[in-house]
Amino acid sequence: MNSTKTSGIPAGSVLLRTENLSVGFHKPDGDLVLFDDLNLELQAGQLVCFMGTNGIGKSSLIKTLAGLLEPLSGNRKLFDTDSFRKGPEPAFISVVLTDNVSALNMSVYDLVMLGRYPFLNWSMTIREADQAIFQQAIKTIRIEHLVNKRLFELSDGQLQMAMLARALTQDTPILLLDEPTAHLDLNNRVEIMNLLRGLAHETGKAIVVATHELDLALQTADLIWLAGNTKKIITGIPEDLVLDGSFDSIFQFKGFDLKTGKVQHVPWRNVSVELKGDGHVLLWTKNALERNGYQVVPQAPIQVVIHLNDGNPNWQLGDKKFSSLNRLLEAMGSLPT
Amino acid sequence: MASASYRHRWAILAGLLLLFFLVNISLGSVSIPIMEILRILSGGEGSNPAWKPILLDFRLTKAMTCIIAGSALSIGGLLMQTLFRNPLAGPDILGLSSGASLAVALVIMTGSLGIPFFYGPYAILLAASAGSALVFVIIITLARKTRDHVSLLLIGLMIAALASALVSILQFKSRADDQQYFLIWTFGSLGGLNWQEILWLGAILMVGLIIAFLLIKPLNSWLLGDHYAQSLGVNIRRTRLIMIICTSLLAGSVTAFCGPIAFVGLAVPHLTRLVINTMDHKILIPAVAMGGAVFMLICDTLSQIPGGSFILPINAITALAGAPVVIWVILRSKRVQV
Numbered sequence: 001m002n003s004t005k006t007s008g009i010p011a012g013s014v015l016l017r018t019e020n021l022s023v024g025f026h027k028p029d030g031d032l033v034l035f036d037d038l039n040l041e042l043q044a045g046q047l048v049c050f051m052g053t054n055g056i057g058k059s060s061l062i063k064t065l066a067g068l069l070e071p072l073s074g075n076r077k078l079f080d081t082d083s084f085r086k087g088p089e090p091a092f093i094s095v096v097l098t099d100n101v102s103a104l105n106m107s108v109y110d111l112v113m114l115g116r117y118p119f120l121n122w123s124m125t126i127r128e129a130d131q132a133i134f135q136q137a138i139k140t141i142r143i144e145h146l147v148n149k150r151l152f153e154l155s156d157g158q159l160q161m162a163m164l165a166r167a168l169t170q171d172t173p174i175l176l177l178d179e180p181t182a183h184l185d186l187n188n189r190v191e192i193m194n195l196l197r198g199l200a201h202e203t204g205k206a207i208v209v210a211t212h213e214l215d216l217a218l219q220t221a222d223l224i225w226l227a228g229n230t231k232k233i234i235t236g237i238p239e240d241l242v243l244d245g246s247f248d249s250i251f252q253f254k255g256f257d258l259k260t261g262k263v264q265h266v267p268w269r270n271v272s273v274e275l276k277g278d279g280h281v282l283l284w285t286k287n288a289l290e291r292n293g294y295q296v297v298p299q300a301p302i303q304v305v306i307h308l309n310d311g312n313p314n315w316q317l318g319d320k321k322f323s324s325l326n327r328l329l330e331a332m333g334s335l336p337t
Numbered sequence: 338m339a340s341a342s343y344r345h346r347w348a349i350l351a352g353l354l355l356l357f358f359l360v361n362i363s364l365g366s367v368s369i370p371i372m373e374i375l376r377i378l379s380g381g382e383g384s385n386p387a388w389k390p391i392l393l394d395f396r397l398t399k400a401m402t403c404i405i406a407g408s409a410l411s412i413g414g415l416l417m418q419t420l421f422r423n424p425l426a427g428p429d430i431l432g433l434s435s436g437a438s439l440a441v442a443l444v445i446m447t448g449s450l451g452i453p454f455f456y457g458p459y460a461i462l463l464a465a466s467a468g469s470a471l472v473f474v475i476i477i478t479l480a481r482k483t484r485d486h487v488s489l490l491l492i493g494l495m496i497a498a499l500a501s502a503l504v505s506i507l508q509f510k511s512r513a514d515d516q517q518y519f520l521i522w523t524f525g526s527l528g529g530l531n532w533q534e535i536l537w538l539g540a541i542l543m544v545g546l547i548i549a550f551l552l553i554k555p556l557n558s559w560l561l562g563d564h565y566a567q568s569l570g571v572n573i574r575r576t577r578l579i580m581i582i583c584t585s586l587l588a589g590s591v592t593a594f595c596g597p598i599a600f601v602g603l604a605v606p607h608l609t610r611l612v613i614n615t616m617d618h619k620i621l622i623p624a625v626a627m628g629g630a631v632f633m634l635i636c637d638t639l640s641q642i643p644g645g646s647f648i649l650p651i652n653a654i655t656a657l658a659g660a661p662v663v664i665w666v667i668l669r670s671k672r673v674q675v
Contacts, residue, residue, distance in 0.1 A: 068564045090570035102422050103560035106616040110557075117558055118570045124554055124619060170569075 277306025411629025414602025
């Protein structure tokens with residue numbers, strides 16, 4: 001975004017800082033504490049992915065950081081001030097929340113333009129600069145074709161992109177996004193995450209994305225905030241958190257090995273297979289065999305040899321050749337064990 | 338969207354307003370030719386000297402009351418539908434008209450209970466105002482205590498239920514004459530206001546409109562829900578308080594002067610969106626105000642058509658004319674929006 005306001009924030013400067021922040025709710029029978037004594041720092045130019053299991057309090061922390069929820073204790077400091085600030089900061093923080101929007105008769109134009117409201121006068125006179133920021137936002141999110149639609153005509157994913165465009169139109173140095181890609185298809189998900197990272201790096205915005213997309217987060221985030229079970233948040237770059245086992249201990253992956261990035265298979269057939277070949281065909285053949293309960297080992301009586309004819313793979317089992325893995329698996333299934 | 342794209346739609350509303358204003362004042366038990374009406378309205382004298390007072394002191398006051406009361410109730414309805422983000426809300430959702438009914442019932446029916454009956458042309462007006470004001474104070478006090486809009490909605494409904502229960506008890510203990518008198522008041526009445534009262538009502542409408550207009554920005558943000566609205570800088574509690582005050586002022590004063598006129602505030606915002614389909618309050622507020630005036634003029638015209646010798650209760654007509662149209666709107670658009 002070519003905004004005069006947020007471009008030119010030096011990378012690395014701290015935009016938001018929490019001091020001993022506790023997040024939760026006051027209840028008649030004692031406080032419900034979700035996060036305790038947090039000291040987080042949000043730096044300019046960073047895409048932070050905020051991860052954690054369901055119900056851990058990600059949305060509540062996002063709302064507390066945005067000033068929409070009062071903290072149980074502690075403070076939030078914004079970059080241009082030395083003093084603590086309470087409440088929403090429309091000029092500094094924009095949000096995408098998981099709250100349902102009930103006003104579905106609104107047009108996408110009206111929705112996205114709401115992002116300019118904090119900067120308009122009471123009669124909402126839209127200036128050229130506002131139009132420019134609006135145009136830039138819908139171009140960035142690629143929803144130009146949706147502008148005249150009403151919200152009830154949109155799919156969940158399109159609505160989410162419109163909400164994202166609305167947040168961009170607010171053009172704030174800080175964006176706090178709660179599962180902004182939950183309803184998007186894989187292509188859009190990757191595109192939006194890349195776009196957010198690009199936006200953070202180019203304009204110096206600080207962007208926090210609460211997400212469950214582990215693979216995407218690992219590949220795009222500059223920093224991970226990992227909500228643990230101890231009411232604390234572990235921060236670090238993705239690779240460090242993978243290698244030191246933080247992810248494994250928090251998500252308690254069942255049958256998925258994060259360090260190899262693979263789903264664990266049980267070799268329930270008790271049949272070992274020796275595989276000869278190379279390249280990606282070897283990897284996918286191994287995957288197919290393991291998924292079907294075979295164990296792939298370096299030496300075994302059963303041998304599968306991969307041949308490549310003009311780039312088309314075929315598989316040889318004994319003296320028979322197969323043109324697809326499915327055929328191969330069928331043939332192997334009928335072998336006497 | 339740009340207001341320019343609604344320009345011809347404004348013309349439709351303005352045209353309807355003018356048309357039904359003329360239709361409204363040209364109908365009545367005495368038939369006056371339309372050219373005579375136009376001549377009298379432009380300051381001339383009618384061919385029959387009786388026509389001028391009929392037109393100016395009876396028909397014109399009633400038409401003006403229609404316009405003001407219709408606008409005021411519809412703006413109140415729009416504000417409540419936006420506040421509660423609920424298409425079923427109306428200005429009476431706060432329980433104001435129920436409070437007014439209770440107070441009026443007390444004034445009319447306590448006579449039979451042996452309590453000194455203070456009665457006069459302004460007794461009803463004062464009672465209705467006091468009843469509305471009392472409920473208003475209760476609602477405001479409770480609104481400060483609860484953050485949740487749905488709780489407030491339920492509180493309004495409960496106050497209405499309480500008030501009508503008390504009215505039932507009063508009716509059970511009162512004379513048939515007094516019951517009849519009270520019943521007629523609950524039908525609502527658009528006639529009988531003098532020019533000074535109309536001026537008062539008009540001034541209150543202007544104040545309400547100005548308040549509503551100053552709120553257009555928070556009202557638009559309000560549609561996204563509390564959290565988004567807050568993130569855009571809207572002070573939720575303060576805005577809600579102003580919306581309640583504005584609605585109470587509009588609906589309370591109409592109830593005081595015209596009785597508890599139902600259905601208009603609920604129906605008109607939906608009907609107006611037939612002509613101008615937008616969520617933008619900058620356009621909606623003036624459009625709904627005009628729509629309310631048109632709707633009330635139509636209803637009042639319908640109430641005096643049969644035979645011409647008697648006038649049907651306005652409250653029966655508002656629902657009779659409005660309900661089928663609202664059902665049609667719902668079926669046509671498959672969904673009702675606030």
